[in-house]
Amino acid sequence: MPTPHQQAEAQLTAYALSLPETDLAPGWTDTRYLRVRSKGFAVFGDKGEAPDALTLTFKLPISYEMIQDLPFVRQGSPWYRQYKWAIAHFGPDDDILAELDTLKGWLRQSYVAMAPKALGRLLTESGA
Template sequence: MPTPHQQAEAELTAYGLSLPETDLAPGPTVSRWLRVRGKTFAVFGDRAEPVDALTLTVKLPISYEMAQLLPFVRERAGWYRQNKWAIAHFGADDDILAELDTLKGWIRQSYVAMAPKRLGRLLTESGV
């Protein structure tokens, strides 16, 4: 039986893949990358991450500052902060399923930020 973290990743991955012209690719380590036309917009996983944990990294040009106030978001300096990439980490005791709507919104925001303008406009105009 899958853990809540595995269920969440499966649902978030399916949501990301439902967006126009996306694919899933293996990252350089244990991560999995959602991409739009070869540009990464979401990263699942982290080094030595246990089965009952999940890390999601997304670009949040609109809500980055607000996201940093949430207890499951890790503060990062340097490139991540400068480019507004947020890292959400859920451990074994965290209720990741309660945050699915927020995480889907972040995936959508990240997709729009990284997709070619035409694809981003299609998404924002359709309200998906």
């Protein structure tokens, strides 16, 4: 039976793949990389991560500053901070399923930030 973290990743991946022109590619080490027209907009996983944990990385140009005090947000390197890439980490005791709507919103924001403008506009105009 999949862990809640694996269930969340499956649901978030399905949501992301429903966005126009996205695909899932292997990342580095143990990560999975979501792309729009070959530009990464989210990363799932981290090196050596346990099955009952999940790390997610998103580009959040709008809400980056607002989310820094959330208990599951980790401080990234100066590069991550400069370019507003946020890292969310959920350990074994964290209820990741309770945060699915938030994480879907972050996927959407990251997609719009990284997608070609015409694709990003499709999403923002449709409200999907």
